[in-house]
Amino acid sequence: MAYLQARRDFLKIATTGVATTVVIPGSLGALGEVALKSEDKFIRSICEMCSSRCPMEARVVNGKTVLLQGNPFAKEMGTSLCAKGVAGASQLYDTQRLVKPLIRLGKRGENKWREASWEEALSLVAGRLSALRERYGARSVIFSAKTGEQYDLLRSFASAFGSPNVFSHWSSCPIAIESAFEHTFGEKLHRDFENANYILNFGHNLFEGLDIPLTKAMAHFSANPSKKLVVLDPRFSVIASKANEWHPINPGSDLAFVLALLHVWIRDAKYDKKFVEQYTIGFEALAQSVKETTPQWQQTLTGIDAKVVERIAEEIYAASPKCIIDWGHKATTTKAEYQRSRAILIANILMGNVEREGGIYFAKTAERINAFAKEMIVPVLNDPYPRPLVNEKRLDGAGEEGSANRFVSKRHGSLTAIPEAILAQTPYEIKGWFLTRHNPLVTVAHPQKMKEAMEQLEFIVVNDIYLSDTAMMADVVLPEATYLERDEGISKIAFKTPCYAMRNRIVEPLHQNRSAIEIVRELAERMGFGSHFVWRTVAELRAFQAKGDSVLLETLLRRGVASFDVPELFARESVFVERFCERHPKCNSLLDSNGLLSSMLTQLKTPSGKIEIFCKTVEKAFKGYGVPSAVDMDVKQGYPYVLTSGKSAVHTNGHTQNIPYLNMLMSDNPIWMNPLTAKEHGLKQGDTFYLKNGISKEKGTVFITEGIRPDTLFAYMGFGRDAPMMKRTHGKGMNPSKLLSLQSATLCGAMITNVGVEILKA
Amino acid sequence: MPKQYRLLYDENLCIGCQACSVACRVENSVPDNFFRLQVHVQTKGVFPNLGMSYERLSCMMCENPPCVSVCPTHASFQSKDGLVHIDEKTCITCKYCILACPYHARFVNPLKNVVEKCTFCYDTRVSKELLPACVSTCPTEALSFGDMRQKGSLVEQKSQKEVLVFPKAHLGTKPKVAFIPSRKGVKV
Ligand code: SF4
Ligand code: SF4
Ligand code: SF4
Numbered sequence: 001m002a003y004l005q006a007r008r009d010f011l012k013i014a015t016t017g018v019a020t021t022v023v024i025p026g027s028l029g030a031l032g033e034v035a036l037k038s039e040d041k042f043i044r045s046i047c048e049m050c051s052s053r054c055p056m057e058a059r060v061v062n063g064k065t066v067l068l069q070g071n072p073f074a075k076e077m078g079t080s081l082c083a084k085g086v087a088g089a090s091q092l093y094d095t096q097r098l099v100k101p102l103i104r105l106g107k108r109g110e111n112k113w114r115e116a117s118w119e120e121a122l123s124l125v126a127g128r129l130s131a132l133r134e135r136y137g138a139r140s141v142i143f144s145a146k147t148g149e150q151y152d153l154l155r156s157f158a159s160a161f162g163s164p165n166v167f168s169h170w171s172s173c174p175i176a177i178e179s180a181f182e183h184t185f186g187e188k189l190h191r192d193f194e195n196a197n198y199i200l201n202f203g204h205n206l207f208e209g210l211d212i213p214l215t216k217a218m219a220h221f222s223a224n225p226s227k228k229l230v231v232l233d234p235r236f237s238v239i240a241s242k243a244n245e246w247h248p249i250n251p252g253s254d255l256a257f258v259l260a261l262l263h264v265w266i267r268d269a270k271y272d273k274k275f276v277e278q279y280t281i282g283f284e285a286l287a288q289s290v291k292e293t294t295p296q297w298q299q300t301l302t303g304i305d306a307k308v309v310e311r312i313a314e315e316i317y318a319a320s321p322k323c324i325i326d327w328g329h330k331a332t333t334t335k336a337e338y339q340r341s342r343a344i345l346i347a348n349i350l351m352g353n354v355e356r357e358g359g360i361y362f363a364k365t366a367e368r369i370n371a372f373a374k375e376m377i378v379p380v381l382n383d384p385y386p387r388p389l390v391n392e393k394r395l396d397g398a399g400e401e402g403s404a405n406r407f408v409s410k411r412h413g414s415l416t417a418i419p420e421a422i423l424a425q426t427p428y429e430i431k432g433w434f435l436t437r438h439n440p441l442v443t444v445a446h447p448q449k450m451k452e453a454m455e456q457l458e459f460i461v462v463n464d465i466y467l468s469d470t471a472m473m474a475d476v477v478l479p480e481a482t483y484l485e486r487d488e489g490i491s492k493i494a495f496k497t498p499c500y501a502m503r504n505r506i507v508e509p510l511h512q513n514r515s516a517i518e519i520v521r522e523l524a525e526r527m528g529f530g531s532h533f534v535w536r537t538v539a540e541l542r543a544f545q546a547k548g549d550s551v552l553l554e555t556l557l558r559r560g561v562a563s564f565d566v567p568e569l570f571a572r573e574s575v576f577v578e579r580f581c582e583r584h585p586k587c588n589s590l591l592d593s594n595g596l597l598s599s600m601l602t603q604l605k606t607p608s609g610k611i612e613i614f615c616k617t618v619e620k621a622f623k624g625y626g627v628p629s630a631v632d633m634d635v636k637q638g639y640p641y642v643l644t645s646g647k648s649a650v651h652t653n654g655h656t657q658n659i660p661y662l663n664m665l666m667s668d669n670p671i672w673m674n675p676l677t678a679k680e681h682g683l684k685q686g687d688t689f690y691l692k693n694g695i696s697k698e699k700g701t702v703f704i705t706e707g708i709r710p711d712t713l714f715a716y717m718g719f720g721r722d723a724p725m726m727k728r729t730h731g732k733g734m735n736p737s738k739l740l741s742l743q744s745a746t747l748c749g750a751m752i753t754n755v756g757v758e759i760l761k762a
Numbered sequence: 763m764p765k766q767y768r769l770l771y772d773e774n775l776c777i778g779c780q781a782c783s784v785a786c787r788v789e790n791s792v793p794d795n796f797f798r799l800q801v802h803v804q805t806k807g808v809f810p811n812l813g814m815s816y817e818r819l820s821c822m823m824c825e826n827p828p829c830v831s832v833c834p835t836h837a838s839f840q841s842k843d844g845l846v847h848i849d850e851k852t853c854i855t856c857k858y859c860i861l862a863c864p865y866h867a868r869f870v871n872p873l874k875n876v877v878e879k880c881t882f883c884y885d886t887r888v889s890k891e892l893l894p895a896c897v898s899t900c901p902t903e904a905l906s907f908g909d910m911r912q913k914g915s916l917v918e919q920k921s922q923k924e925v926l927v928f929p930k931a932h933l934g935t936k937p938k939v940a941f942i943p944s945r946k947g948v949k950v
Contacts, residue, residue: 067789069899079893080901086784207777212901215777219902223774225945236805238777241814242946248810649779661787664795665780674809706812707805 044071044560046491046503048483049084049091050652051147051169052211053491055561056081058484058506073559074499076213083650083662084210088484090661092510096727097465098479099511108455109473111724118512121476122519126526128459128475129161132432138162139392141432142418144440145169149488149503150516154436155411156385157520160532164392165430169653170412171744172444172751177327179407179748180341183615184349186605187362190495191324193217195358198319200312201231202254202344204328207238209647211329213495228319230312232257232304234644235672235714236707248709249302251642252334252635252754256301257309258325258343259293259630264313265350266290272320272352279601280349282614285627293630301633320351322358333644336632338748343628346613354611355571355600362571362600363494369566372597374586378498378564379549384489384541386532395421395430398749405749406621414749415444416742422453432459436516437480441469442654442718445740445751446695463516466658467725481505481513487538488517490545490556499563502542502556517541571600622747632746639693639756641677645717645736654718658726669733670703672714678704681759690760691734695741699762700734713757765843766910767823767882768917769897770926773944775904776816778803782896782905789883789895793873798880799896806947813947821846821867821880822929822937829859829868837877844938845884850876864933882907 044057047068055071057079068088070077091097101121106112116124132141143158144167145151151168158166170178181188193199194217206218222229222242231243232254240246249257265271266287276283295306316323327344334340353359362368366378396417397403399410408414418440422430433454441447441454447469454460454473462474471477488503509515517538524530535541546552555562567583570576577596581587592598606612619626635642650665651657657667671691673683683689683702691698691713700715708714719733739755778801786792786799799820806813827846830838837852838859848859853876860868860877871878883894888907892898897905908917926940 067785067895069785069895070901078903079898080903081781081785081899082779082901083781083784086781086788086899089788207779210779210901215901216903219775219777219904223772236809236812236814238803238814241805241812242774242777244946246810246812649777649781660794661784665783705805706807706809709809 043504043506044073044558045506046483046488046501046560047081047085047088048148048503049082049088049656050210053148053493053501054081054085054212055501056085057560060506070212071560073563074213074501074561075563076216076495078216080212080216082210082212082215083665084652084656084659087656087659087661088482091465091656091659092482092484092507094658094660096658096725097482098467098477099513100479101512102467102477102479104475108460108475109451111472113477116476118514121478122522122526125461125476125478126523129432129434129461129523130527132459133161136429136431138390139164139395140429141165141434142167142395142430143434144415144438145436146438149491150436152385153516153520154434156387156532157524158434159387159390160524160529161527162390162392164390164394164410165413166411167413167415167418168411169415169438169443170409171414171416171749172440174329175408175412175414176337176745176748176750177329177341178412179409180327180338180345182409183407183606183618184342184345184612185362189354189360189362191326191360192358192496193221193324196221196227196322196324197358198228198316198323199230199326200316200324201229201233201239201243201326202257202328202340203231203233203235203237203646204326205233205237205239205646206329207242208649209329210649228315234642234709234712235646237646238649247304247308249304250635251644251709251712252336253298253302253633255334255336255340255343255628255633256293256298256630257304258340258347259290259628260295260298260306260309261313261316261347262286262343262350262628263290263293264295264310265317270313270317271350275352275354276350276613278598279354280611280613281608282612282627285614286346289627289629316351321353321356323351323353324348324358324360325351333752333754334632334635335743335745335752337745337750337752339625339628339631339746346628349611349613355573357570357573357576361496364497364566364569365492365494366498368494368600369498369569372569372580372587372590372600373584374589375584377566377584379547379552381490381492381500381545382547384533384535384545393427395427396749397427407618407747408749414744415440416446416744416749416751419446419449419453419742422456423449431457433457434461435470435474436463437465439464439468439470439654441473442721442735442737445737445753446742447735447737448696449742463519467723468654469721469723472723472725478519479513480519481509481515485509485513486515486517487542488515489538489541490552493561496568497563497566499561500552500556501561504557504560569597571597618747625747635754635756637693637756639758641711641713641757641759643671643691643713643715643736643739643755643757645715645753648716651716651718657718657721657729660728663728666716667728667732668701669716669719671700671734672705672708673702674708674710674712675704675706676710677759678702681761683759683761688762690762691739691757692760693739693755693757695755696738697760698734698736698738713759763911767843767845767888767938768908768910768921769823769882769894769939770906770917770920770942771818771939772904772906772920772924772942773816774942774946775902776801776818777902777904778814778816779901781899781901785895785899786880786883789886790881792878793871796869796871796878798867798878813944815947816944818939818941819866820939821863822865822935822939823880823882825936825938826934828862828864828935832858832862834858841884845882847881847884848877848879850874853877864930864935865937
């Protein structure tokens, strides 16, 4: 009831009954009354309920009601925001969130704590980390954070500390597509959904894994009767329901389908030959590699009729270049993920849709735009997070010649390598871990092993909002301020035009919460390398980043975003190039003989400077991987079913399940199962059963639905929490990560999230 | 001249994401586990011939509101603009209106012990020329709202162009909420 009342007027926390119903130490519920001071009527900021970082605004009326919505100054947003974003206040005032530092009592993971002052907590952290560095070397401490500014900050801190072992959440999410891009284009490209006429989608469910600008563009695309959307997904997802065609493909067999597409185009010589000739290398190797991957061949692998492949190949070719073969967002699903992602990128290339309207394009960053304009039309920022080079091998061998992870980014690492390194103390001793807003015991494969490894560590510090499964393993828990209470630096957004955004706090931090920036700055000071950061406060950080540009800073404070009057530019669209050159005439000297800007595609950050269909270094280290080919395609590993997982529109990874408003909408994750499968195993709606494989045996509840293939099971991620202090989620649902192995996808180091299982009766 | 409000719900654009529902909760302090607005999504058909239905459940702002005619205290009333409101001070929680409403739009707010429902956010937003919270927030612009007398407004234009469905039209309640049915139904 206490929190029911808190909801009534969520700018106040009701005190009556709080002490009896909420006894979590260090939590908001254990405190007295909290009155808030809102600072303005409109405050524009950046959301943090997922990694999309949507610009948003808070409307504060009479210092009372706060409605979060999209920031209309960001034109692709308008006032739109998703359920998670809108529920921000529900997290802010959640009586179960942490507001005081906690220090472990009892054994690690035993969940016994005492509250501490920041002074005590930070001096303990600084002392213990320094001691570990003294005793075992800086490399003995791991640093991990979710992607975004927090990660840049922690990475900077780690390199000043001297440890190479920095991890982001990449390897549990987008690493496959990120490395495919790096090897193909030297950088990541974006999709022009708004202007495309045909989209082929491989399970990229933008309607459940929301990213507002993309979701909105995709919604208008799919609702437009003159456009065509084809979705391949073993599950009847929301986006599948909006498609013109849905093909329930065998889970994990996308690669076979794409290889067959490539085969058809090359066989019939129906692809953009001029484009391939002028801008790419390695086409011959591709032609060789897909010789046998016929539509007939893929039929047994994907379950999709050969005729369908032929027809789709024909249709896309007809729609090119205003067509997109969508690579998705999260691509860590099978062992062959790198190949699947590469094949999709190369299919786009063959359609010649690069730097074309309605196709795919390079991010128009400030640097790129200024280079083409040959003048400073967009201000360029300073980097407030320096990273001196650390000359040490990483524990996961990322980037190391000869290692299985040699192509894994040194910046992001492979999380699944951590448990083994700790347990075997190879390649060297690992003794500490600093996690900021990172919850690997829910979001990374085989948390059982991870927990075992964490038990061996001498010191763990976790910075989080809740006392999560991972935070429970800590020695010190630092209660972070939520995004609504934090000021942060300037972040860059670059799609068709460059843009900057800034997180401005909407309310004063509740009680004692501090932001990661404040925490890390303070620790650096205490550990004797405060001078590593030239700024002391967030205000200084921002000023340094903006190079003192007060107009930019003021715009960001007032509007939350700063955009610039830059014409959209597609390097291979004459209309766009002309318009750009008219405005910025110095660009004329960069035009090629066709009046286009082909240098954008010929001076890439790849070894050849061109788009690489074939990668020599990759082929040398991983045979069969230099060019898309049919490798590593077994998903079931001998088991009868494949368990897949994914996002819902109301939750993010392991982050939001305990937030009252969102928990009210979804508090559990019953496992999707086709009625035929359920019948075979004698399961009725709501029955409990076991999923079993070589890794674990986990209990689930069945959700019988027609919307899934009979050989596939599906679970929304982020449930099955062990942490008793997250009272709304504790013990609800199943954590699918517990069935995943630590084996990672070939070459890219991605965690594999499609896994073979069998069904056992409970 | 009284306004002719209309709220349009386009099933083709709706993705069932519940952002509208949360926005409504925040804007109107809707008590936990009660809803003024929900969007229900349901899979229809037999694998692999499937479709999804999207349905908005909220007060329809009937022009002929059965909830008003049964109310013994006139706590439920219709404004000049034809919107149906509840006067919290006069409501005696007899629940007749809850029974009379064919759209299951009303509930008793346990914190205030009065009947409550969607108000089109009239007090806090619409009367101040702001869009209802749900409309403002929707990520896909599936909702549009406005005065039908304003020619050329989005809601007027869409109403002209699309086939509109008024839920339970046969009851003669004449809702102010209209649906644009999905063009992608079950393929059988
Ligand atoms: S916010 Fe919009 S898209 Fe989401 S459920 Fe509501 S109406 Fe549908
Ligand atoms: S939908 Fe129900 S509550 Fe709303 S006006 Fe009609 S009868 Fe009354
Ligand atoms: S108009 Fe306002 S009260 Fe009605 S459903 Fe939308 S947000 Fe809720």
